[in-house]
Amino acid sequence: MRLSLATAAGVLLGTNAQLAPASEPESKQTVEMAPLLIVSPRIRSSWLTTPAAVSVVESNDASAEKSFTLQGLLASVPGVFSQNQYNLAQGLRPSIRGFGARGNFGVRGVRVLVDGVPLTMPDGQTELDGLDLGLVERLEVLRGPSSVLYGNAAGGVLNIETRQPPATPYSFFDLSAGELGYQRARVETGGSVGDIGGLLAFNSTQSDGYRDHARAETNSLTGKLRWYSDYGRLRIGFNAIDNRAEDPGGLRASEVDADRGQAAPNNLRYDADETIRQQRLSAVWDGFATGSDEYQLRSYVGQREFGNRLPFTGGGQTTFDRLFAGIGGQYSHNNEWLGMAHKITAGFDVETQRDDRRRYDNLLGERGAETLKEDENADSSGIFVEDQIDLAQNWQATLGVRYDRVRLSVDDRFLSDGDDSGSRNLEDWNYSAGLSYQLDAHQSIYAKIGTSFETPTISELANPAGGGFNPSLQPSHALNRELGLKGEWQTLRYDLAVYSMKLDDELVAYSLPGQSGRNFYRNAGESHREGVEMSLSWQLADAWRLSGAYTYSRFRFDEYQLDGADYSDNSLAGIPQQSLFTEIAFEQNDYYARLNLRAFDSMYANDANTVEVAGYALTNLRAGKRFKAGGQLWEPYVGVDNLFDREYYDNVRINDANGRYFEPGPGRTVYAGLRVTF
Template structure:
């Protein structure tokens, strides 16, 4: 079992730098890396709230389908499975992203350095292949501001790099509700990566299918991920990246309180409207790394991709007859690309200093159409069919962000980090559907913001660090939020301004034997929080809510003891409230921001030797969550327990892992997630009762 005190993780360079690496002699002491290749990272030495989750831990006795299975030990991260593969996971960091009704909002996501978040701040997790993850790094706090738009936090996923010997692995999982997954992975290398011509590779593919816990919630997902690295010469390497995902999922929709209490598995509108979503996405990237000198590195990342989405919604015929309605079918094609170029210099200026400067460019074009979700059949609407065109627009967005980051080793114990990013985001929309009662909604908007950050770290001892940090962030409206004005007039919603925030944080990290104890206190004040203004006639508009405050505390412990035992625990207290006029009167001032639990807790205890029997148990607690701005509806708090056990066989080149698990052991009825401010009061997305699963993986290494 790994020694936690020496645990390291890799932060690839595509993540914007916020801690630079000083001279080589101090490399082992430092943390967040700015070079393009993965390098060692220490959670202890990072002057920010960061958690690193190992890929092997994520695959131990889990289905390997959703990130929500294995990120419970990360404080400040609220990740919930909607039991709805048409809408992705509900994910927020310190309350940012909680209002998103689909996809991921307010957080920057990266997979092998390629953003899974579009320039407007909307992201998704559907292309993340747990079967090939090397590590997941979750950054919370002020330093996330250096990642530009949607800076409530950062989640970076790094996939495995192939190594000798060549290995092939087949894995499978079978669970409740007709769920199953098959996966195949091959990794390997020619050479050790230090000589010209050395090559490494990692290829993974999987297929997942489920009938779903709820009615009308079946889904099918195909996923592939590949990485190929080549050592060009003594000073440069090239890495090729490829990812593809194909999803077909029914959408069970949300339930009202009475519907949830009477039958949480029902989907009253799913079959009636044949609600569903089809998604295909393919992307590729190339990363070039070159050592210019002993003190200088150049890193360039380029990528491009496309994403096609078709979604059928549960909107009745009546509202769609409104001339301003966009219909009940979304047909969306997105094409995106980008390049991030950076240079890092390590030297001395009175004290050891490292400087990184770079330029990040991203753009996306979008063809968005809307159709009625019915055709008339003998005077009766036949739902689930593509009807008349009701929306047709072409949207463009792009950003160009220069950034500068430096680290100063002021003394042996004191380190200063300071940086700034100038983020510029442009939107342009051309409306091609103009009809009586549905005017021209074309328009353009642009936003710019300086994003400074700084941090001081003081090493009390080799095993105990204190830090304080501060930074500014901002979050622009998405294209969807800009589309319609709340006054029902034509044109882009240009009155909608970005949400801006200022965050301060103090923290402590202490190594305790073979473990790490971390604590953080933070406060974030936001101006112009973006919330729903109105939702009617098939159109949802947005407005700025004024001021909000998020303040809280995070505590985590990751402790190894008695060689093969491991204890993990995390607690989050988050007080997130409106501080101004979000409900157009004084009634919501002081209310809790919906979608955010005030308290979250997690604890797990596991016995995990390298081979033989292993077992574990975890307990998760989620406080009550408000469902609307008025705080008149809420999802109750809940606590659930899970158990797992398995056996690892080792027969020379053959390795086998057979396991079983039980989730929600005591069959607790609870709401897994809420749809914030749902216009019809259907806020609740139920979680399954007691459920079971078994899995098997077999690997062969070509010695």
């Protein structure tokens, strides 16, 4: 596997000279790529000259996706590895350069934004369950530590842009169904009158899942308003969800051999599942200031009701009612000092979250006695400033600094076992510096150094010895050094990044015997990460596009002792050393088809590196046709996942004390759909 991945990557990426597009005859019409602009570095800038590793994925390049999770869109981004596509009770777990791999559910270590508004909670935890994937139009992935821009939990940034109210009115419905009980229905309408536009979308998805006890149902309603004026633009968004998902749990290797589709016995006995209801309201003002200056003000507020049942008795049911809110702003000023153009951006973020959390015994699915009752609070604030400097005709530099303060507290209201109230105040300064040199009109090289910090989330601070916070758990810190090369022509775009990262107090997940499905956390001393990331998008001809991504990573512990065992020089669990994505896409005369391959090296399931998970390769096919009939635009489509019916693991539960590491993924599955636009 390792030899084949490396060879394939070499064939895919080749050399600059080999990939530079040849001259086309004047009579031949060739699809051209527009120069790429990005916004994830807080200001709109040119992708080519920005000294950072940033990948962009357009939803137009991913037609006929099932839109079950974001995994299909993230697959083409180097340095990103996602698990848990099919167990919606745990949620998709994307990681960027290893940040995010530790979580048992949701997203950790990665800051997620939707239309410029944080989806990440103040304590650093993100759930993607509130996102209507049918609205996603564009993803920007800022790879590597980015705390100087986004503060806590910024091992990377996922910036999601969704569809905005259109100038021309439209309505459509999208129905799809497939194997494993998959059904999805979307209805969307939007339009504008004068300076005011609106959009409303409803999405309902159901799935029986590949394994027993894996049924899931998600429902979301999203509304948007947009108003233009001479002074700026106002965007208001609302989202509500109502989800329920069963959890089939992890299996031992012997259970996988006996029946890949079975659920863990205790997950059946205790009816393991989760339910979520959430409402969220956001408002963003993009304003025009003096000259070419710009500013933005943003705010959000929301409420979340959560309940789950875990596969054990003592404290096996959890509920919390959460209130969360945040405000932020930034101002970008353009000026010229000492003969050099400067674009200075300064801003702030203030966020808060309040949880009323309770635990009960799980009596085989029924609620038992209360075992925990506490108020958990997270408050975060940060200020930052960044200067983008045009040093000379081909030289650009960025310098930035940020200060963050995070306060996590718990007020214990279950006093029969003592008062476990307490608080943690965490603060940090972070910096970054980048330098970019444009080699010619189409290529640039850059160097970057930056730091980041990451606090444990409220749930990760749970004390394995009882209530309150784990007093020994500390935030982690990272120092990232990076070199990169980028190229952009009318029909070709590529990038190459090489990085080395040093981490202190790496956050590592583990579980306790008899509490499968619930994680606790510890620090692992010192570790380092080194990697190479390459990506390519090439318009071979008017109808053909080739894209690919290759990642090589070497993540190791430097100092890590646990219970008398020395794990120094062991590999980090849950991350393959190599991964490869390739796709060939065809689109002509309203027909389109895509064939892609996702291949992954082996990885370890535990810090001791005694359980190795085999690598695998999955092939996926998408095809569709657009045509007009009866005044409407029709688009039937079909998709095949895991075309060659390979066996693999959709998720690996890291450091599971019960040996239940494995969540098998499905074999070949087929789905089809129809989209009609009025």
